[in-house]
Amino acid sequence: MISKAHIIKRFISYVTIDTESDPNSQTTPSTEKQWDLANKLAEELKAIGMQDVNIDENAYIMATLPSNVDHDVPTIGFISHFDTSPDFTGANVNPQIIETYDGKDIILNEAENIVLSPDYFEDLLQYKGQTLITTDGTTLLGADDKAGICEIVSAMEYLIQHPEIKHGTIKVGFTPDEEIGRGAHKFDVEKFGADWAYTMDGSQIGELEYENFNAAGAVVKIKGKIVHPGYAKDKMINSMYIATEFINSLPRLETPEHTEGYQGFFHLHNIEGDVEETTLHYIIRDHDMEHFEARKEVMVKLTTELNTQYGREVIFTEIKDQYFNMREKVEPVMHIVDIAEEAMKQLDIEPLIKAIRGGTDGSQLSYMGLPCPNIFAGGHNFHGRFEYVPVESMIKATEVICKIAELVALKPIK
Known part of the structure; x- marks a missing residue:
């Protein structure tokens, strides 16, 4: 069972580090402060027992979880980005934890009368009774895509601690500058070495996407x-x-x-x-x-x-x-979408297969030779003061990663 307290602690340790990217910068990463989280992530991956952990001169992070089965299994990957959007400030994020959400208005900032209300954001009502992490109304939260990073790290940690769960080789990749459209520009697909991957960069629980703008x-x-x-x-x-x-x-x-x-x-x-x-x-x-x-x-x-x-x-x-729309590159290998869908169904999650009204690193990576559908990370209202994430959705996303790894090992594809 994935620890709720552990997920919360890890997520908050990420979002309180400012990693806002800058579209006007020509460097990679586009802001020096992205290194603060990048270096932390590289050390954390080593600490949980990942192998071949490396961070290159552009802050791209890659790591490997070796296979624990003796038959041939496709190598799969999971990818997220650690920068946050320049659309709204990501400095001095002060997360608020709302235990057992009651379905009513959430006062984010009483002094400035900033309210997160289900009257306007109806999706909130899906999470009545759950634990929400919100902003304090003055910054974005950074669940896009630090929730995804939290889920990938937590899933790898869980698989390492539970060797009875069988899996093939799993690759992990974390990128800078996705929010300014440059997250995949310097991603070394050949070095990553996966047959296919999934970005953990979607929104509400159940989202599974292989089409984008x-x-x-x-x-x-x-x-x-x-x-x-x-x-x-x-x-x-x-x-x-x-x-x-x-x-x-x-x-x-x-x-x-x-x-x-x-x-x-x-x-x-x-x-x-x-x-x-x-x-x-x-x-x-x-x-x-x-x-x-x-x-x-x-x-x-x-x-x-x-x-x-x-x-x-x-x-x-x-x-x-x-x-470009990744559909052209994913449709010839639709089994990779089918596996993610089956993983969700086995975890009693209703798959929501739809087109992304945006893009992810996966859209570019698919055209670079790494087919890469997108899976929910759990957050809502990205890029603004009303961003929030249900902790239970992050736990479910972590379980989906583990289940995908297990299904690929159980049903090796030649």
């Missing part, structure tokens, strides 16, 4: 011309007005707040501007590759049309692909 980022620069406003007639070009035209010309209902399921979107997530120059930062997302390419073409055509309208090049759009 195709993703691109777009930077739209609008050039204006500043002159004295008192003498600006027929001379001034206000880049902010042109930016507004660009924004309003994209489909208004194809944005994150109006879409769900397999619906894609354009997301304007940052604007910087004045009369002389305005820059728009977009992300483009769609599960369907044809629709994804069409979305990019919409932005290109809009740029051309507005430049034609103004009789000069006033808009410059640069679009870069970020990652």
Whole structure:
């Protein structure tokens, strides 16, 4: 039985270390403080008895749990990231432990009147009677993806302490900078040496995902011309007005707040501007590759049309692909999804097989030759002050890892 107190202690020891990544940095990891947790994790893996523990110059951590069976078994891996999102501060995280949640409002911060309420976050009611770990309302929690790391380390520790559970060789990998889209960029798939892997980076209990968005980022620069406003007639070009035209010309209902399921979107997530120059930062997302390419073409055509309208090049759009839907790489080896589904069923967890409205390290790793579906880590409301994780979900995720290892050893696949 996985110890509840042990899981809580380990998780809190991770989330109280600030590992926020920085998209504007060119280093790997993107922030020096990520090393604080990376080095701790490497030492902890050694302490629990993992073999071949190493941490490279970019803070990628790998370790091995050797097989304890005498027949051929595929080598599997489990992967999580230790950075947290730059969307909200991860400094001075002060976790709150809510024992036996009663289904009512949780006061995160009385002084600032910050309340985690099931009236708004209905998923809370699934966890009535359970133990929740929340923020104090001033930071994110970091369950994305320190819950996943906690579960992987705890599962490896449990397997080491219980050799009666038979398993093949298991590889563990922890990465920096996933939250800024660079978690897999320097991951050495050949060195990792797994036939397939699972990222422990999903949300609610039961989630099992092998589809994700195709993703691109777009930077739209609008050039204006500043002159004295008192003498600006027929001379001034206000880049902010042109930016507004660009924004309003994209489909208004194809944005994150109006879409769900397999619906894609354009997301304007940052604007910087004045009369002389305005820059728009977009992300483009769609599960369907044809629709994804069409979305990019919409932005290109809009740029051309507005430049034609103004009789000069006033808009410059640069679009870069970020990652692609892992479904193409996972479907040929669907048995790896089937094994995870069977593990959940044997643990009385209802599998929730659905598409990720986002991406994980697994999407890039799948295209790098390591098929890598995604499994729940248990947290909710990632990247903000209302993030929380039920401890019972972390325990179940830990049990899923152990069960997958056991099933692969029981049913070796040639």
